[in-house]
Amino acid sequence: MTQHWSAPLSPGRLDATVELPGSKSLTNRHLLLAALAGEPTQLTAPLDSRDTRLMAAALRTLGAEVDTEGTTNSGAPLWRVMPLQPGGTASAEPLDIDCGLAGTVMRFVPAVAALLRTPVRFNGDAAARRRPMGPVVEALRQLGATIEGGEDGFLPFTVTGNESVTGGEISIDASGSSQFVSALLLSAARLPLGLTVRHTGASLPSPQHIEMTLEVLRAAGVPASTGADGRSWSVGAAVPAPGDVVVEPDLSNAGPFLAAALVCGGTVRVPRWPARTTQIGALWRELLPAMGATVELGADAVLSVTGYGTPRGIDAADTGELAPTLAALCAVSEGPSRLTGIAHLRGHETDRLAALVAEFTRIGVPASELADGVQIRPVPGSAHGAVWESYEDHRMATAGAIVGLAVPGIEVENVETTAKTLPEFTRMWEAMLATATPPAPGGHAPSNAAPNEEAHA
Numbered sequence: 050m051t052q053h054w055s056a057p058l059s060p061g062r063l064d065a066t067v068e069l070p071g072s073k074s075l076t077n078r079h080l081l082l083a084a085l086a087g088e089p090t091q092l093t094a095p096l097d098s099r100d101t102r103l104m105a106a107a108l109r110t111l112g113a114e115v116d117t118e119g120t121t122n123s124g125a126p127l128w129r130v131m132p133l134q135p136g137g138t139a140s141a142e143p144l145d146i147d148c149g150l151a152g153t154v155m156r157f158v159p160a161v162a163a164l165l166r167t168p169v170r171f172n173g174d175a176a177a178r179r180r181p182m183g184p185v186v187e188a189l190r191q192l193g194a195t196i197e198g199g200e201d202g203f204l205p206f207t208v209t210g211n212e213s214v215t216g217g218e219i220s221i222d223a224s225g226s227s228q229f230v231s232a233l234l235l236s237a238a239r240l241p242l243g244l245t246v247r248h249t250g251a252s253l254p255s256p257q258h259i260e261m262t263l264e265v266l267r268a269a270g271v272p273a274s275t276g277a278d279g280r281s282w283s284v285g286a287a288v289p290a291p292g293d294v295v296v297e298p299d300l301s302n303a304g305p306f307l308a309a310a311l312v313c314g315g316t317v318r319v320p321r322w323p324a325r326t327t328q329i330g331a332l333w334r335e336l337l338p339a340m341g342a343t344v345e346l347g348a349d350a351v352l353s354v355t356g357y358g359t360p361r362g363i364d365a366a367d368t369g370e371l372a373p374t375l376a377a378l379c380a381v382s383e384g385p386s387r388l389t390g391i392a393h394l395r396g397h398e399t400d401r402l403a404a405l406v407a408e409f410t411r412i413g414v415p416a417s418e419l420a421d422g423v424q425i426r427p428v429p430g431s432a433h434g435a436v437w438e439s440y441e442d443h444r445m446a447t448a449g450a451i452v453g454l455a456v457p458g459i460e461v462e463n464v465e466t467t468a469k470t471l472p473e474f475t476r477m478w479e480a481m482l483a484t485a486t487p488p489a490p491g492g493h494a495p496s497n498a499a500p501n502e503e504a505h506a
């Protein structure tokens with residue numbers, strides 16, 4: 050029988066400090082570049098989760114040594130990587146890689162396989178076989194690799210590299226995912242001619258993640274740049290030298306905890322918040338004030354978000370992987386919201402636009418799909434408890450937790466799916482809520498008022 054997690058209701062004003070583990074996107078980029086490096090690499094504070102374990106396992110299959118057992122004196126993960134051998138020895142016996150549901154594994158690792166001489170079979174969860182892969186297959190064919198399967202643009206398929214895979218210039222349509230571009234750029238350093246990737250599509254999602262790829266490459270000493278038109282990227286041939294890397298906390302996974310400050314009132318702090326970052330989660334510093342929160346980044350690198358219990362709706366574009374979290378916050382806010390520029394979320398872990406609309410509708414929050422997003426029109430008093438389906442999508446599960454702070458009786462189905470990027474989610478959520486001061490009888494404590502309301506409280 051499926052176990053449901055009863056999402057806790059807001060217990061009152063929060064006063065919590067939440068330590069987030071490392072960024073999924075940075076951890077998997079650093080692991081991959083470390084596998085293509087000339088020297089061993091050490092990663093301090095990487096994310097230890099399903100997606101990063103799948104990346105580590107994939108790179109081991111291709112010949113790298115990845116030790117995920119170490120910890121620092123303060124208990125943070127300390128991972129070590131011994132690189133694989135591009136070219137390597139040819140073998141007719143295929144290798145098998147399980148991508149799970151990790152976009153970073155299913156898109157990034159086939160480009161590494163094209164540097165080898167052994168057939169590598171890629172497969173993953175049933176849901177992974179519905180995520181678009183066509184541009185990866187197409188790009189690797191343009192590079193000269195042999196791909197068996199994948200004609201329909203989906204997993205499974207087999208990649209075999211050969212000596213004609215030397216790099217040069219290729220064109221792809223990356224309007225379905227920025228990961229198509231990142232995948233090619235990350236492995237490009239080990240192509241003898243380097244690589245230029247041109248984007249031919251109309252729109253380009255998640256440009257922050259492409260910038261992250263370029264920055265991680267440059268930090269490893271690899272020449273990497275964006276073309277003047279903003280639609281092409283070049284990587285020079287070089288052996289990456291990542292050295293010792295410290296991974297930033299995952300700012301996208303910070304989202305649900307920061308959102309809780311707005312719904313419950315009070316303050317949630319996240320330490321080690323980078324002053325400058327390519328993570329899309331940097332946008333929380335603009336989005337949450339627009340919804341009524343006070344957001345401060347201290348000189349001690351602690352981000353503090355203070356909320357007042359009644360967030361207001363927002364119109365926001367291009368919020369990428371933050372959108373499910375933001376949408377959940379909008380569903381329990383005052384006034385309508387429109388989230389646009391996120392059509393590509395239909396190809397994420399699930400069709401996130403359909404999933405969000407289905408779950409909001411089920412709990413009595415009017416919502417509908419737009420061509421490139423969702424609109425949410427909460428009606429005061431109409432939301433009610435129900436089972437909240439998570440669609441094997443970690444961000445749908447955490448969205449249910451946010452909604453559950455304000456709507457009694459939300460039962461999140463398969464909350465364990467949060468293990469994709471945050472295995473400790475429910476423990477961290479409950480610890481955050483345990484810091485609450487219950488509201489005074491008959492309503493919110495006066496100090497829960499927004500600054501401009503305090504004088505009238």
Ligand SMILES: O=C(O)C1=C[C@@H](OP(=O)(O)O)[C@@H](O)[C@H](O)C1
Pocket residue numbers: 073074075152153225226227228231254255258369370393
């Ligand atoms: O490169 C990455 O690490 C990612 C890129 C983005 O993909 P899309 O461009 O498909 O949104 C993001 O949503 C995903 O969670 C991680």
Ligand SMILES: C=C(OP(=O)(O)O)C(=O)O
Pocket residue numbers: 150151152153370397398444470
């Ligand atoms: C889209 C996401 O993941 P993936 O890396 O699997 O694409 C996500 O984490 O929101």
